[in-house]
Amino acid sequence: ETGVTQSPTHLIKTRGQQVTLRCSSQSGHNTVSWYQQALGQGPQFIFQYYREEENGRGNFPPRFSGLQFPNYSSELNVNALELDDSALYLCASSLEATVNTEAFFGQGTRLTVV
Amino acid sequence: SQELEQSPQSLIVQEGKNLTINCTSSKTLYGLYWYKQKYGEGLIFLMMLQKGGEEKSHEKITAKLDEKKQQSSLHITASQPSHAGIYLCGADRPGNQFYFGTGTSLTVIP
Numbered sequence: 035e036t037g038v039t040q041s042p043t044h045l046i047k048t049r050g051q052q053v054t055l056r057c058s059s060q061s062g063h064n065t066v067s068w069y070q071q072a073l074g075q076g077p078q079f080i081f082q083y084y085r086e087e088e089n090g091r092g093n094f095p096p097r098f099s100g101l102q103f104p105n106y107s108s109e110l111n112v113n114a115l116e117l118d119d120s121a122l123y124l125c126a127s128s129l130e131a132t133v134n135t136e137a138f139f140g141q142g143t144r145l146t147v148v
Numbered sequence: 149s150q151e152l153e154q155s156p157q158s159l160i161v162q163e164g165k166n167l168t169i170n171c172t173s174s175k176t177l178y179g180l181y182w183y184k185q186k187y188g189e190g191l192i193f194l195m196m197l198q199k200g201g202e203e204k205s206h207e208k209i210t211a212k213l214d215e216k217k218q219q220s221s222l223h224i225t226a227s228q229p230s231h232a233g234i235y236l237c238g239a240d241r242p243g244n245q246f247y248f249g250t251g252t253s254l255t256v257i258p
Contacts, residue, residue, distance in 0.1 A: 067246060076248035076249055076251045077236070078248070079248075082244050082245075082246075084244070089244050124191065126191075136193050136196060139183075139191040139193075142188070142189065144188070
């Protein structure tokens with residue numbers, strides 16, 4: 035158990051809908067990162083939040099957005115869902131937004147877009 | 149193209165055999181992480197290597213970092229069914245980004 039919890043564990047949405055995924059970071063961690071992992075591929079970095087601000091972003095369109103709250107929990111929002119958004123979404127928390135810092139991962143949310 | 153290429157893509161070994169997984173970066177490595185993932189689940193941190201030539205071991209798993217070659221290897225000695233899963237290397241990138249490798253799927257046959 036890493037102390038990072040994600041909800042829901044599974045979700046089915048229809049193309050065009052919007053979805054919100056949630057992540058509670060490990061106690062004491064102020065940095066949360068989100069990843070998309072398509073079947074059979076490595077996780078792809080979406081963005082990172084540090085002390086409630088986005089401070090790093092991968093190659094994802096603006097319809098992928100996020101929030102980090104004062105308690106450092108986080109949300110990932112995806113608008114106008116597409117079939118290719120079907121994936122396992124992982125969040126990871128770490129102590130600080132610096133290099134060479136171990137990140138602890140949640141179990142993921144499996145999103146299916148039909 | 150992938151910034152972190154892993155080889156092999158998949159591996160099937162008999163229990164008790166040794167194996168090596170490689171991770172090669174197309175860019176300078178500032179640190180290299182190894183994670184293990186059980187199918188469809190979250191990632192478990194294995195090791196982090198920070199300096200060229202560094203070698204770390206945990207139980208029967210050893211990882212090395214060759215900074216000059218921009219490469220890392222993960223070696224498992226006397227593999228067990230519990231070692232089965234997907235092994236991922238990862239690296240910090242400028243701009244507070246983090247990249248994962250393509251993954252290596254390991255199956256250990258009892």
